[in-house]
Structure formats: C-alpha cells, structure tokens
Amino acid sequence: MRFRTLTDEEIAHHEAQLERDGYTIVTSLIDDAGCDRLRACLDTLHDAQAFGDNDFAGTRTKRVFNLFAKTRELDALLTEPSVVRLVRHLLGPEAQLSIASTMEIHGGETAQAIHQDDAYFPVRPHPPLVVNTIWALTPFTDANGGTRVVPGSHLSSDPVDTRAPSIAIEMPRGSVLLWDGQLWHGGGANVTQEARFGLSLNYCRGWLRQQENQYLGLDPQVVSLLPDDVQKLLGYDICQFVGWVDGRHPMRAILPDVRTRIYAGRRGAD
Ligand SMILES: O=C(O)CCC(=O)C(=O)O
Known part of the structure; x- marks a missing residue:
C-alpha cells in the first residue's frame, strides 16, 4: 500500500484546521491499488454482516468491529506517519487506538443523529481526549452519506442543538477525515443506489480506557x-x-x- 507523503507545511495546515474547525480532510492519501486491496479484505468481512438494528447504528448500515483481530491489512493505516502526527498533535505522544470499525452506509439509509465521540467520558470541559479518523474507501458525497459535521462545535462545552446546521464532507476515495472527538457530527443519509464505505480508526489518550477492549479482543x-x-x-x-x-x-x-x-x-x- 502506498501513501502520499505530506510536507511539514501541509501537516501544519491540517493541525491548524483541526484546532480551528475541529476537523480536517487529507485528500487522496492512499493510492488506488491500496484502496482496492483494503476493500477486497473488508468486503469479505462485510459479506456475512447484517445491517444494524437501531436508528443510531443505522438499519441500512453495516459495521464490523474488532478489526485488528481479523486482518493485518490495517496495520499500515494505523501507523501511517502523517495521520499519526496529526492524531498526536491533539492527543500527545501516547495516543492509542480506541476502536476500529467499518461504516458501510447503503442506499436508503437516513441521517444519523449528530453526536460527540467522547461523550462517554463524562468530564466537561476537557482537552481533546479522542480523535476519530474515517478513511474513504469509496468517494464520500453529500448524496451518498458523507459524514456531516458542525464546524467549530468542538469549542463549546455546551450540547449543540441536534438540529444545528451541518455540512457534508465530500472527499475522493483514498482520503481521510480527522476530527476532534468533541466535534458534533454524524453519518449522512444515502439517497443513491451505491454504498458509501468508511473505515474508522478512533484514537484516545494513552491514559484512558479504550472504547473497544483491545486486550481481550x-x-x-x-x-x-x-x-x-x-x-x-x-x-x-x-x-x-x-x-x-x-x-x-x-x-x-x-x-x-x-x-x-x-x-x-x-x-x-x-
Ligand atoms: O459513518 C459516518 O460517517 C460517521 C458515523 C458515526 O459518527 C458513528 O457511527 O458514530
């Protein structure tokens, strides 16, 4: 798998975006062959997977968890130097994986309720505790369920109105969206016939308990x-x-x- 190399200036730009807007998009980081390889491996896991059974998980969305027990293909993504640098910028040098999962949003899915990924750590206010990444293994568009974000909402410690205006993340296949766990966001509605495939590697501070138990998993x-x-x-x-x-x-x-x-x-x- 080949990754585009980011310059120090590009990294600085993404760090500033993460701080200011709460999210940033690194476009076309993985080459086409790498995306194909990841899809071949993850599609095998998805074939047997049922759709979710509630509105939050999505009744037209497939998710597979505990991915590092199921394949070694993701190790290169976990250690990809530019993303690791950006994650560590917010979480410090001991940042660790919290949970890894796929999010395949099929046609007909409705929008997920916007939420924060660090809501289960009941401390407010707090410095960044979680950084989530979602790797686009298909293009992400407004129509196919591209992640919706409320820019700047990571800066408020008050809950955001769940009807707050959000924007859809649009990015080509092979790109990665990173966001501060305090940012309000959610999966979008898919009004197309094609599934949108995201791979989420979610990180937390090294001194926190991981969301998915990596020691038993x-x-x-x-x-x-x-x-x-x-x-x-x-x-x-x-x-x-x-x-x-x-x-x-x-x-x-x-x-x-x-x-x-x-x-x-x-x-x-x-
Ligand atoms: O699939 C997405 O774009 C985001 C999904 C999400 O935020 C979640 O399931 O918690």
Whole structure:
C-alpha cells in the first residue's frame, strides 16, 4: 500500500484546521491499488454482516468491529506517519487506538443523529481526549452519506442543538477525515443506489480506557509478533504510570517463551 507523503507545511495546515474547525480532510492519501486491496479484505468481512438494528447504528448500515483481530491489512493505516502526527498533535505522544470499525452506509439509509465521540467520558470541559479518523474507501458525497459535521462545535462545552446546521464532507476515495472527538457530527443519509464505505480508526489518550477492549479482543500471541509501533498504537504500552502488569511493561505479561526474543535490544523495556 502506498501513501502520499505530506510536507511539514501541509501537516501544519491540517493541525491548524483541526484546532480551528475541529476537523480536517487529507485528500487522496492512499493510492488506488491500496484502496482496492483494503476493500477486497473488508468486503469479505462485510459479506456475512447484517445491517444494524437501531436508528443510531443505522438499519441500512453495516459495521464490523474488532478489526485488528481479523486482518493485518490495517496495520499500515494505523501507523501511517502523517495521520499519526496529526492524531498526536491533539492527543500527545501516547495516543492509542480506541476502536476500529467499518461504516458501510447503503442506499436508503437516513441521517444519523449528530453526536460527540467522547461523550462517554463524562468530564466537561476537557482537552481533546479522542480523535476519530474515517478513511474513504469509496468517494464520500453529500448524496451518498458523507459524514456531516458542525464546524467549530468542538469549542463549546455546551450540547449543540441536534438540529444545528451541518455540512457534508465530500472527499475522493483514498482520503481521510480527522476530527476532534468533541466535534458534533454524524453519518449522512444515502439517497443513491451505491454504498458509501468508511473505515474508522478512533484514537484516545494513552491514559484512558479504550472504547473497544483491545486486550481481550486480540490474541496475545499475535500481538507479541507485531512490530513495536503497532503494539504501542494498539495500547500494549505504558503511559507514564498507567498500564503496568506486575510492575513491568505489559508485553512482559505475554508469552514468557517469546519475551526474551522480543525484548532483546529493546530500549527501556523494563
Ligand atoms: O459513518 C459516518 O460517517 C460517521 C458515523 C458515526 O459518527 C458513528 O457511527 O458514530
């Protein structure tokens, strides 16, 4: 999979957009072949997936969760350097994955209620706690259910009127939308015949509990064989004094027979 490389000026522009508007769009980050490859893998997971059974999840929307237990194709997205830099800009160096899921909005879906992705952390006001990303694996348009956002709404600690004017995110396939978890947003209505496919990698601060339990969801033997940066972003790390197991790095708790090999030469493992 090939990614477009962003310049430092482009990164600075996106950081400023995230701070000012609460969201930014990095266009055409993944090449066509990469999008095809991701779709081939995710479509296999979607074939067997039923539509949601409530208005919020969407009765014409398919979602698959716990993705890092089901494929290794997403590791390159999780560690994509420009997106990681932008996520860390708001969440700090210990940012970790909170939840990974697909959001395939089929024709006939109605608009989702706008909401905040950090609403389940009941502290107000607060600094950014969550950054969500949605990778467009089809084009996103106003008509096909492109994510709707209320620009600037991340700056208010008061609830937004759920009928507040929102705008639809339009972006070509291979692009990624990033937003501060305080931004009011929701999936759009799809009035076309074609499904809109989004892949969401949602991150939180390293000292928060992840929304999806990555310790029970993933096989520890598989995690132990992943590269360091993937392990860290999946939350298998220490954030200051949070995350220890028996006073040591959490990877020490996984598979004593492989830990010697894993830790050979790793700086600061103890
Ligand atoms: O699919 C989208 O564009 C956003 C969906 C969303 O915000 C959610 O399901 O929480």
